[in-house]
Amino acid sequence: MRTIVFDAPGWPGHRAGQHLDVRLTAEDGYQAERSYSIASAPEDDRLGLTVERLDDGEVSPYLVDEVVVGDTLEIRGPIGGYFVWVPADGGPLLLVAGGSGIVPLAAIVRHRVAAGSSVPTRLLYSSRTLEDVIYRNELERVNGAAENGVEVVLALTRETPDGWTGYAKRIGRDVLTAEAWPAAERPLAYVCGPTSFVEAVAGELVGLGYDPARVKTERFGPTGG
Amino acid sequence: MDASESRLDGNAVGGVLAEIFATEMTASMGTCAGCGATEPVGALHAYVRAPGVVVRCPHCSSVMIRIVRDEKDRVWLDIRGVSCLEIRRAED
Numbered sequence: 023m024r025t026i027v028f029d030a031p032g033w034p035g036h037r038a039g040q041h042l043d044v045r046l047t048a049e050d051g052y053q054a055e056r057s058y059s060i061a062s063a064p065e066d067d068r069l070g071l072t073v074e075r076l077d078d079g080e081v082s083p084y085l086v087d088e089v090v091v092g093d094t095l096e097i098r099g100p101i102g103g104y105f106v107w108v109p110a111d112g113g114p115l116l117l118v119a120g121g122s123g124i125v126p127l128a129a130i131v132r133h134r135v136a137a138g139s140s141v142p143t144r145l146l147y148s149s150r151t152l153e154d155v156i157y158r159n160e161l162e163r164v165n166g167a168a169e170n171g172v173e174v175v176l177a178l179t180r181e182t183p184d185g186w187t188g189y190a191k192r193i194g195r196d197v198l199t200a201e202a203w204p205a206a207e208r209p210l211a212y213v214c215g216p217t218s219f220v221e222a223v224a225g226e227l228v229g230l231g232y233d234p235a236r237v238k239t240e241r242f243g244p245t246g247g
Numbered sequence: 248m249d250a251s252e253s254r255l256d257g258n259a260v261g262g263v264l265a266e267i268f269a270t271e272m273t274a275s276m277g278t279c280a281g282c283g284a285t286e287p288v289g290a291l292h293a294y295v296r297a298p299g300v301v302v303r304c305p306h307c308s309s310v311m312i313r314i315v316r317d318e319k320d321r322v323w324l325d326i327r328g329v330s331c332l333e334i335r336r337a338e339d
Contacts, residue, residue, distance in 0.1 A: 043262045053318075057259060101261040103274035103335075104289025217252050239290070241255045 024086045025072045038133035039106035039126045042099025054080040059125040063132035074122045105240045113141035114203045118223050120148045120215020124156050143172045148193045150180040175201050195226045205231030214240040257291035280330040281309030
């Protein structure tokens with residue numbers, strides 16, 4: 023896992039939740055292209071991508087292991103107008119992340135904070151271990167700052183540190199019942215993670231009475247690379 | 248691999264659709280020719296780990312869109328499975 027931050031001259035700006043395509047071209051002309059969620063907020067000076075290295079990938083090993091300061095990347099974007107959030111969309115906002123699915127949701131949290139929005143926001147984030155929690159320090163800071171009005175709830179599925187008082191299980195119906203906004207508040211939900219995670223969580227939210235049209239999903243299949 | 252685990256959202260093909268239609272397409276509404284359901288393109292099911300891209304209806308699984316690109320500059324678009332596509336015009 024690595025976060026790359028870069029300048030993008032001519033970049034038209036983006037909305038939180040959008041992604042971009044990175045294209046690599048080999049010396050023989052062979053091209054490989056992959057989509058990555060934008061991690062940075064629209065307010066940030068530079069674009070940020072957080073890339074998970076997939077061993078059999080064509081693009082991610084290069085971005086994680088080889089890119090150095092001064093390199094140039096070919097990008098296309100921003101892409102997407104569906105899995106995006108702007109303050110005018112309102113809330114209450116429920117963000118549910120599985121693993122690296124945190125990336126576009128972190129962009130939403132960053133935008134929510136940077137824009138000074140007061141939309142009640144709750145982030146539920148499932149990770150295997152505490153060490154696997156991406157942006158951990160930042161999320162703890164955001165969660166601790168009362169003025170932000172952003173709550174972060176972690177669920178660890180594989181291993182918990184000594185003294186862990188948070189959830190030590192998957193985000194299933196019981197966790198969602200306890201932590202998600204009641205359906206009567208007409209929440210706006212964004213769910214991002216591996217396909218099976220997204221489908222399970224989205225299904226439970228609809229089961230809890232969430233309006234399917236207000237449960238937006240972004241599946242991160244094993245297609246990244 | 249379990250086929251369901253390779254299922255992505257229409258968001259995943261936003262790039263290639265933007266290339267074809269020259270505008271952002273994932274917020275556009277597409278109506279399934281199979282069952283008549285209407286959903287944002289970003290909420291359709293996309294299968295991209297194949298020689299081409301296949302987009303299916305999340306309700307009835309009918310194939311709505313197929314896209315194949317070659318190594319150079321050609322792209323083939325089959326949208327027989329979409330009875331109507333509501334495209335947002337670019338804002339002035």
